[in-house]
Amino acid sequence: MKYEEIIGPYEYFQPVVDITEEKGDYWKRFIPTKDFLEVLRTFLNALEARDSNRKSIWIQGSYGTGKSHATSVIKHLLWDPPEEIEDFVEKIDPQIRERLRNFRKEKRVFPVVLKGISGLKDSKSLNLLLEGAVKESLQKENIEVSTKSEFEKYIKHIENASHVNYEVIIENNLELKSKVRNKEGLLNALQRKDIEILELLEDSLDFSIPHSTIEDWLVEVSRELFSKGIYALTIYWDEFTSLMELESISTIMSILQNIAEETFNNNIFLFIISHRAPQQSRVSSKDYEKLLGRFHFKEYSMENITTFHIVSNAIRKIDGERWENLREEIFRKNPGIEKLIWRIARYDSRSISALKDLFPIHPYSAFIATTLSRYVGSAERSIFSFLNDEEKGFKKFISEYPKSNLDGEEYFLTPDMLWDFFLAEFEKNPDEKTSSVLVKYRQCEEVIEEAGEPYLAVFKGTLLLNILYSLINVSGEESDLYSPSEENITNMFIGTSFQDSVPEILDYIDKKGYVPKNPDGLFLVSYSFLPEREVTEEKQIVSREYEDITKALSRYQERLHRDLTSNILRENKLQVYWAGVKDYELKRKLINDFEISYYLPIALFIAKNEDEIKEIKNIVEKMFVDKDIDYENIVFAISNIPLTEEKYERFIDYIAKFRVAKKYQYGEDAKNYGDYSEKVIERWIDEVKNGYFEVYFRQELKQLPGKNLDSYLNEEVSPKIFWWGLENLKDLTSINVWKRRYSEKVLEIFISAQDRDDLEERTKNAPYRDLRAILMDNRGNYIVDKKLNFLSIIDMNHPTYKICRDVEEAIKKYEGKIFNLGDELRFLQWPPYGIYSNMANCAVLAFAMRPFVDKLYEEGTGRRIDKNLLKEKLGILFKYWEDGKNRDKLNLRLGTEEERKLADLLVELFKLKEGENLNKARWGIREWVKEAGYPIWSLKSHVRDDKEMERSIDVIFSLSMAVDGEISEESIKESFRILSSKKNELGTLLSPQKLKEGFKKWVEEKLEREITEEDFKNLMGFLRENMQEEVGLWTEVKVELKLKDWEVYISKENTEREFVSLISKIFNLEPVNNLEDLKGEVKNKINNLGFPLWTLKYAFNTEDMSMRKALDDIDNFVKGIPVNYEALTEFLNDIRPYETHIHSKLTSETAKQGLAVFLKERYSLDLDLHSFIPYLRNRINKEPYLWDETDLERVVREYNISKALREIFDIDEILPIEELKVEIKRKIENLSYPFWLLELTEDGGSIFTNIGEFLRSPYIPPVEELESIVNDVSGEKAREFLRENKLKELAIRWLDTQLKERFELKASLEDYILNEILEEMRRNICPEDFYWNRNAVENWIYKNEDLNYKIFKNIQEEVKQKIVSSTKDLKEVLLKIVEEYPEICVKLEEYLE
Secondary structure, X not given: OOHHHOEEEOOOOOOOOOOOOOOOOHHHHOOOOHHHHHHHHHHHHHHHOOOOOXXXXXXXXXXXXXXXXXXXXXXXXXXXXXXXXXXXXXXXXHHHHHHHHHHHHHOOEEEEEEEOOOOOOOHHHHHHHHHHHHHHHHHHOOOOOOOOOHHHHHHHHHHHOOOOOHHHHHHHOHHHHHHHOOHHHHHHHHHOOOHHHHHHHHHHOOOOOOOOOHHHHHHHHHHHHHHOOOOEEEEEEEOHHHHHHOOOHHHHHHHHHHHHHHHHOOOEXXXXXXXXXXXXXXXXXXXHHHHHHXXXXXXXXXXXXXXXXXXXXXXXXXXXXXXXXXXXXXXXXXXXXXXXXXXXXXXXXXXXXXXXXXXXXXXXXXXXXXHHHHHHOOOOOOHHHHHHOOOOOHHHHHHHOOEEEOOEEEOOEOHHHHHHHHHHHHHXXXXXXXXXXXXXXXXXXXXHHHHOHHHHHHHHHHHHHHHHHHHHHXXXXXXXXXXXXXXXXXXXXXXXXXXXXXHHHHHHHHHOOOOOEOOOOEEOOXXXXXXXXXXXXXXXXXXXXXXXXXXXXXXXXXXXXXXXXXXXXXXXXXXXXXXXXXXXXXXXXXXXHOOOOOOEEEEEEEOOOHHHHHHHHHHHHHHHHXXXXXXXXXXXXXXXXXXXXXXHHHHHHHHHHHHHHHHOOOHHXXXXXXXXXXXXXXHHHHHHHHOEEEEEEOOEEEEEEHHHHHHHHHHHHHHHHOOOOHHHOOOOOOHHHHOEOOOHHHHHHHHHOOOHHHHHHHOOOOOHHHHHHHXXXXXXXXXXXXXXXXXXXXXXXXXXXXXXXXXXXHHHOOEOOEXXXXXXXXXXXXXXXXXXXXXXXXXXXXXXHHHHOOOEEEOOOOOEXXXXXXXHHHHHHHHHHHHOOOHHHHEEEEOOHHHHHHHHHHHHHOOOOOOOOHHHHHHHHHHHHHHHOOOHHHHHHHOOOOHHHHHHHHHHHHHHHOOHHHOOHHHHHHHHHHHHHOHHHHHHXXXXXXXXXXXXXXXXXXXXXXXXXXXXXXXXXXXXXXXXXXXXXXXXXXXHHHHHHHHHHHHHHHHHHHHHHHHHHHOOOOOOOOHHHHHHHHHHHHHHHOOOOOHHHHHOOOOOHHHHHHHHHHHHHHOOOOOOHHHHHHHHHHHHHHHHHHHHOOOHHHHHHHHHHHHHHHHOOOOOHHHHHHHHHHHOOOOHHHOOHHHHHHHHHHHHHHHHHHHHHOOOOOOOHHHHHHHHHHHHOOOOOOHHHHHOOHHHHHHHHHHXXXXXXXXXXXXXXXXXXXXXXXXXXXXXXXXXXXXXXXXHHHHHHHHHHHHOOOOOOOHHHHHHHHHXXXXXXXXXXXXXXXXXXXXXXXXXXHHHHHHHHHHHHHHHHHHXXXXXXXXXXXXXXXXXXXXHHHHHHHHHO
C-alpha cells in the first residue's frame, strides 16, 4: 500500500492564488486569520473615514502567508452581491461581520486588479497600464463611462482626423512601419492597448492630443461610478515587489503618491500587496517618508495553527478509515511523536489536533515548513506548492511511501525531504549564511551518503536547522525549536527506523569535522570558508602561545579568586600558575609575586592533563625540602581537575579559527569562535572551583574541596602567619569588618569615645557592635576598665594590647622631634600584625593612638593634633600605605613642656587669644604686627642702649618668621629664657604707637634727615604697595633698598608734575592730573587747530634748531612715543625756554601759514590754499595731530593730478580721484559718440589710450601711474578731440570702414544712412558698452538682422537702378554669374520655366 491510495491533494487546491485569474468560488476556501481581520477592519475604517485615517492600504508579508488569497477575499466581500458572499461572511468575527454587512447595505467598491510589472517601465507606461486595467475591469462588469482613455482618444483621432495623413506618418518612421505596416495595423495595435506602439506614434507626431494626468483621470472615472451608485474605486495591485526594483521606481512612486493623495478627498483607493517593505527595496528614504503619510502599512503573516489547518484542509482523505487506523498504529508504536507534537504546539489543543491531522507529514516537517515558506519561500516554493509537487514534494512522497528498508518501515515525510524541495530556492538567492550551508552540503554530500541514507538524512536535517536558526535569530523570534541541537535533530527523526541511531550519527558528523558541535551543544556550520592550511599553521602558533594554559584565564582569574576566597576574613592574594611551569621559573615568580605584607599569599596551580598535576606536586614537595628560599607563609593549592587534552585541542582550534576569521573579516564567525573558546575555559573554571585541591602549607599536605578552602585558611593558616593579628580574636569573625575599606566613622568612635559606656552606646548597632571584640579576650571579657585603660591583669599577647604598646614605643622616642607617622608605624602592615584598611584595623589603630591626642603637632602649620585632626591623619596614613601619596602630611612632632611655656608667654606679651600651640602663637604675632602696620624690629630704635632688649626683639622677629620645622628644641628653650628675662620691659614697649614711632625714627636714621608727617605717610603707602611681603615679614635690608627706590620715585613724580604744568600753560589747558590726561587734552587742542603741530616749525621762519626740537618733543609726546624719566627731563629742558613763544603762535592762522611755507619749500608750490585745504582734509583719513609730511606729499600729488584732469575734461571743481573718475565718465556719456573712437587715431591713441584704461578699470592706479598718464597728455589737443564735430567725424569714418568690410561694399554708404545707424546704435546698446566697449559695438553690427536687411536693401535698390539704366548685355552678365556662382542655378531654373 502507498499513501496515494488513501490520501492526496484536492484537485481544486491552488498552491498559488492569482487574483487576476480566479477559479470560481475558490476564494471562499480561505480561512480568516487574525491578520486578515485586521486588514479588513483597517480598510473599512479607511473607506468610511472623513479624517486622516482615510488612506490607501499597503500590506506586506513573505511568500506563502496567504496575502494574495486574503486580498481576493476582501475584493469579493466589497464588490460581489451581498447574497453571494453571505455564506463566507457568517464565518468571520461577529463584530467585523456586522460592520461589513452595514457597509454593504448601500455601498460597493469597484475592483481593478493588477499583478506584477506587466510591461511597466516608466511613468508613461504606468499611466497607460492603469487606464487599460480600469477600462478592462469596467468592460468585464458591463459598466460604461464617458471618460476616455488615452488609447481611445488616439483611436478616435486617427479615425476622424482627415487632415492628418497617418499613412505618411507611418511611412516616415521606419520602426513604427516595421511593427504596424499601415494605418489599419496602427489602429489594431492601439485597440490591443500596445504601449510601445503608442509611444512610437507620439514620437512621430508634431502635435499631441490633450489628456489628463492619471490621478485626474481616475477622479473623473470614480465620479462617474459614484453617479451610478458605486461608492469607490480600488486598484488591487499584487506582487508589487517587482516594481520596487525598477530603476524608474522614484518616478513611479511619485505618481502612486499623487493617486494615494486623492484618497483623502475622492473615492479612489490603492491596495498594494508586496512581499518586502518599501525600505527594503530601491525606494528612496525620501519617497518612503511620503508613503508613510498616504498609506496604512500592515504586516501580514500566517500563524502556524492557521497553516496547519489550511494544509490539512488541502489534503483529501480518500480512505479516511484506513488513514486514521494507520496513524493511530504509528503513533502508538512511537510515543515520542505525541510528546513532540505537544512541544511544538506548546500545549494548545487546536494546534495538537491540526498537527495530528497532517499525518504522514512529520510534526517537525510541518512546523519548519511553515517557517521556510515565510523566510525563504517564493511563489514557486511554498508549503502549498510543496503539496502539489510531483518531483520532490508531497505527491512524490505519497507515491513512494510507506517504504521498507533493512531496518524497518519508513512512514513519515521527514525534514530532509523539505531540504530537497527548498534546495533550489536556497541556491537562487543565497545570503552569506545560506551560502556557507550550501557549500558545506556540496563538500560533504557524497562522503556522508556513503555512510548510509540515514546519515545523509540527519546531515540534511542539521543543515536545514542551521538555515532556519540564522533566519530566526535575525528576526527575533523564539528559536528553541530551530536551534541545531542534538535534541532537536533527534526529534526531527522520531518515528523513523533509525531514530535510535541519530546520536551516533551526530557523533560521527562531529568527530569527522563535517559540522563540529560547539560548547553550547549546537551543530552550527561556520559561515565563512577558512583556508585549512592557514588554520593548521595558526593552531601551531596558538599551541605554543597557550602551552601555559593560565594565559587563557585572564578574564576569569578575578571570578576564580572571588569564588574560592570570598569568605576568607583577611585580605588575600591568589596567584594562578600553570602546573607545567619549570621549578626555577616558579621560584622566580613566587619571589616577584609575593612580597611580605598584610595579605594571605595563595599559589593556585591548574593543569591541562594529569601528567602536569603529578609534576607540580613533585616540584612543590622538593622546594620544601630544599628550603633555598622562604616559602613558609605561602599556601600552595593544586587543582585535581585538568582541562583534558580533548578540550585543550578544541580550545586551540577555536582560537586559531577566531584569528583566521578575523583576518578575513568574517565578523560573525570570528565572534562565534571567540565565544566558543571562552565557554571551554569558563566551564572548566566552574569544574575547578567545585573540585578538590591538594593544599600544602609549611610542608603539611591536606586534600580539600574548593568549598572548604576558605575555612581552612581562616582557622589554620591565617593565625599562624599573623599571630598578633586580629583574626586571633575568636569573636571578630564578621566578614563585614574585615572587608577592605576605610571607615572614618570607626576612627571617630575609637578616638573620641569618652569611656566604655560611651563606646558601647556608639557601637550598639551592626556592624560596629562586632568591633567591641578588639577590647575583649577570647572568653568575651573586656581587657579595659570603664575609663578605657588596660586592666592591670591582662594577657600580654592579646593582639590589641600588643599593638598599642608597640605603637606607644615607636612614637615616644621622638619627643621634641619631627617624625613621619606613616613610616614609623609601617611595621604594623607586616606579619605578625598584618594591619591594612578595614573596619577592625581602623578600630585598633585609632585606639592605639588615643594617648597621643593633643600631644602631637603638625609640621609646617604647628597645628595641635586633636581628636578630629588625628582621625584625618589616620585616614591619610591608611591611604599612604596603599599608594605612597601625601607622605609629607604625616610629618608630625611630639611636643615638650618648654614649647607650651613659650607659647603661653607669647600669648601674654601680645595679649593674644589663648593659643593652643606655639605655631598658633607665632601666627598671632604676625597678625598683631600686620594690624599695627610696622615691622616688629622698629622697636629697636627705642632701646639702642640695651643690647639684651634688642636681642629679645630679634628673638620675637625670628619666631614670627620661622617655619615650624626650623625651630629646634634647643631654640625653643633659648627663646623662652631670653623673653622671660625681659618680660616686664617688653610688656611696656609692645604697642602699635611705639612701633610707628620706632619705624619713623629708623627711616630718618637711614635718610640722615628728618621727614614730615606727610612724607612719612607717602613713604608708607609706597612701601605697602611695593614690598612683596606682608609687614610682619619685612626685613631691615629689604626696606632700606626700597627707601632708595622711594627717593627716585619722588624725583620722577616732581618731574612729571612740572612737565604737566608747563605743557598746560603752553596750550592754555584746564588743570590736568597726569601725563595720560595731558596727552588727550593736547591732542584735542592740536585737532582744533586743524593742522599738525609740526607746521608751526615753518611758520616761525627761524633757523633755530632748538626751537624746532622743542616742537618735535611735544609732537612725539602727543603721538605716544614711550617716554621715560630721562626723556621727560630732556623734554622739559628743551621746551621751557620757548614756552611763551610757542604759546603766542598757537593759532590756526599761524599753522596755515606754516603749511604754505612747507609746500613752497618742499615742492616749490604756490597753491591756492582756499581750495587745497578742504581737499587735503578730505583726503587724509587721520586726526590732524597724526598727519605727517608723507601724508601731505601724497595728497599734493593727487591734487595736481586731479587739477590736470579737471582742465582736460572741463570739470567744474577739483575732486578726489575716485569722484573725479565718475564725473569724467558721466561727462563722456553725455557726448553723442563713443570714447574709444579717440583711441583709434594716431594722435588720439597717444593721448587717450592710457586715460581710457584708467576710466574703464574698476581700480584706482598708483599715484606714480596717474602722474605718468597726465604728463603725457596735452590739454589743448585733448579738448580739441573731445569736440562733438570731431567725434562725429571719427564715428562716421569708423562705421563706414566696418560696413565695407562686413558687407564687402565697393562704395561708401551715404552719410544719412550712417547717421541713422549711429543713432540706432546709441538707442539700442547700453551706455556702458556703447561708450567704452568697442567689441560689444562691433558684435552688435555683425549680429543685428535688421541692420543686415537695411544694408542689403540699400544695395538691392542700387543694383536694380543699375540694371534698369545699364546698356550692357544682361544675358551675358547672367551667364557669367551662373559660371561663377553655380548654386544660383536652382533658383534661376524656377524663373526660366
